[in-house]
Amino acid sequence: MNTQITIAGVTFKNPVMTASGTFGSGMEYAEFVDLNRLGAVVTKGVANVPWPGNPTPRVAEVYGGMLNAIGLQNPGIDVFLERDIPFLKQFDTKIIVNVCGRTVQDYVDVVERLGDEPAVAMLEINVSCPNVKEGAIAFGQNADALSGITREIKRHARQPVIMKLSPNVTDIAKMAKAAEEAGADALSLINTITGMKIDIHKRKFALANRTGGLSGPAIKPIAVRMVYQAARAVKIPIIGMGGIANGEDAVEFLLAGASAVSVGAMNFVDPCTTEVVLDGIEYYMRRHDVENISDLIGAVED
Amino acid sequence: MNTQITIAGVTFKNPVMTASGTFGSGMEYAEFVDLNRLGAVVTKGVANVPWPGNPTPRVAEVYGGMLNAIGLQNPGIDVFLERDIPFLKQFDTKIIVNVCGRTVQDYVDVVERLGDEPAVAMLEINVSCPNVKEGAIAFGQNADALSGITREIKRHARQPVIMKLSPNVTDIAKMAKAAEEAGADALSLINTITGMKIDIHKRKFALANRTGGLSGPAIKPIAVRMVYQAARAVKIPIIGMGGIANGEDAVEFLLAGASAVSVGAMNFVDPCTTEVVLDGIEYYMRRHDVENISDLIGAVED
Amino acid sequence: MKRRVSAEVIINREIAPAIYDMWIQPVQKLPEINPGQFIGVFLKDKSLLLPRPLSICEVNADRTALRIVYRIAGAGTHEMSLRRPNDGLGYVTVLGPLGNGFPLEKGEGKRTLLIGGGIGIPPLLELAKRLKAEKQIVVGYQNCNTAGFLQRDLAQYGTVHVATEDGSVGTKGNVLDAVRQKRIEADLIYACGPMPMLRAVKAYAQEKGIPAYISLEERMACGVGACLGCVVKTNQVHHHTNVNNARICTDGPVFEADEVDI
């Protein structure tokens, strides 16, 4: 049974990854999960300087999922390179670094710093965080802006570039094509969907930021649909995510056209979810006699 | 305690309505719910001629909700006027007719036929059904198209017009403004969000239509956010919907800026949900000493 | 007003691999029930909101309890299989009876043939119990693992013939192979089972020039005829829908085979 997949020339032992922002840099989950079993660890977004993030409350529970408005709190690229990368290097897994910024130059600065770090296999560019005012999602909701920042980043990146797309758009296929044409090596989707919760007894917003990003099983059908539409629109590989809780969910994304999958909010529900997902994929492959996992990618039919 | 609300000059005894397509024309639910208690019955979408709808399977269950791709099956305006309107007239509730079509002329034909029926209090124009090829959502995902069809319908409508908006857009506020500027008397949102489910064992789409509209509690945070954004962008009243299951959910939509609420998919989970919602709103008003329900509309604070 | 009711689980046991036999006692006495009607069963699992449509297998004499025989087909029926009498999970919420059921009067005094395939067998029990007619009952099973469930129950009300795909029990083949092999003659057929079986039954009835009443299945949402989720193509424009579609949940689940395009 072969669970290997290759994205933009990078080979992963299996398609199970972690969704940026839900797994830190792996440290917190290393006591629950054998990181060596994961296809890749996708880190929490890192910026050129430390970001304090949003005021609290930053998270709220909703039906079948959660809202978050962390605001990309991160220690900045210096500490990240000194502490997080050496930690992750100890494990036999691929490292994908999620990059965030407010201006194109912010992104480029981080991308260039990471270019000197051979342990970093790929870069994931976060142009879809709904919780920060400038930058981020502004680039992710307009095809021209997306293609502009993608070109600029590709001009400076030494590693293959994954553009992480926002689901808060009218036409995900159009955004996917824009990123592909601008040179993106791969796409990841979906980021969270902008949502809101109100405490009806206090008559206040549940989040200090008013709105937050919705994640969890509640959004899975939207994510599967968008992965399917994006996969039919572009030739570059797609990393699918959105409410994945087990192997069956992961296989659904693969069948829809994803080459790999990321586990996000469900890490908070069971810290062992990434391994549960991997075990479930392998069980499915055995049960259905699937020799190569690549045979599942985009294999859904009418 | 006053639960009356007024939308575009039409007064409703309370803000509880039924989401189009989830309540037929009330006949099927009349044995479960006292229709006289409802603020309004919003009918299943009706076209100028009968529509057979999509092939089956048309529905699929997903986490905290469901997908549907009925395809606006309806008996056509003739049968609707002969059978459904006379049935609804027996009850002391307002009648809002949902109108669908493939071309602008289709919509206009139905709108004109309904103009001769004084029992119809308002028209709701469905420009956001994700499950029919032509028309419908095409008008709902482009601001110019939305404003065009809104103007044309307003030119022929004798009753106040509610434009039902699609959540499958980048900027709901922009769409809301487009409809308002084109003369819409009110807005209703959200319609369903396009989603997909795949049967991983058969490797087939769960719906014959491949994609379907996601509804149920899973989408509530997205709906509340869009109602909030739309309410801040326009002055016309908004009818909010999306996963409402009880009075607390309804109050959340009112606080976000909705003047009324519709119960949709949850009618399928408990056929008495509309009355449960009304009872819950009244309980909340008693508990929090709310004299006029209008005091709740848009009353959320930081 | 009708509403969902809570029902206590009296019995819930596995009678064949993944096939469960459940008796439930609703908090209020049941209305008149026609064989072939179904109930919607709601689950505690809040990720699974829609009712599970399950055909009524049997009703006790004083209409205080009913029996459903179901197969574990997914997370919902799996949850049902875990219910135990007298514990925190010892009750279910149900809606019904729903749908129309088999037309008993059509078969009264005639030579009737009741055909059931797999998990389509259960509704035949209440039908056989209530039908005043000569009854030949043919039931089909996949193989010896499932073969036999409800067979003894049915034998109280008519002559039972068995067919299994693997020939391990009764006639080798499907239910119609058994009908032909046993040379069963009938004036009318009632059937419930998988779609391929129902298509074969429809063809057989046409060949014999006799009426067949078949119970159909489809993905359902509301179960009361409002959502138009579960429709079947009809040969005539249907009086309610005004198109060539009938609602399986309310216009059915039982249809005369000639009415529907399956």
Add this chain to the structure above:
Amino acid sequence: MKRRVSAEVIINREIAPAIYDMWIQPVQKLPEINPGQFIGVFLKDKSLLLPRPLSICEVNADRTALRIVYRIAGAGTHEMSLRRPNDGLGYVTVLGPLGNGFPLEKGEGKRTLLIGGGIGIPPLLELAKRLKAEKQIVVGYQNCNTAGFLQRDLAQYGTVHVATEDGSVGTKGNVLDAVRQKRIEADLIYACGPMPMLRAVKAYAQEKGIPAYISLEERMACGVGACLGCVVKTNQVHHHTNVNNARICTDGPVFEADEVDI
């Protein structure tokens, strides 16, 4: 590897209006637990996915069972309150112990003051049990309805003083009114309770020039320090986050009052 574990519910009873006392027995022996640590409790209700962070009230001698005293604050804790030993709902899934807890060594041999407000009282019990020091324990309640829960338990380990907002029991007013009225002198404070109380405790400790260790609450998601959902502003750049933020779930929930900006 650590993981979530299933725990059997041994006792779950209401000890004051909407306040429950639950003893659970995890399938495996508990690791060393520090007073002030908490566990994440997962629910069966699939609409409520995140763990409920609940402070550990007490651990039995052989570390096979632990006690949590919680208030019904929403649907999740309501579900917990329905758990009954020996039925289908008789167990919970938990993760923990989580967080750091109160620094026992700081208070050893000193005159310590333990302050608890409302549902912040429970973690003081294990603290009082394990702390080798002179202990004055001040607990505050809303009114006579809730007044007294855990009071007798605490009395085994120190002198307990009570304050109630309505004066129905003990000192009329808040916990600090009681401290002042009783002229309690201390070298160090441990406190857990609502934010206004903790702010007052911090101010009081500064006024007296003594250290205070306070246990904070915030909306949490992961509970293990990964999501950065539950942070508190810190006066210094925090070593881990590299910004003026500390994670309550892992860097806390107990902080020295002077470290945090509350």
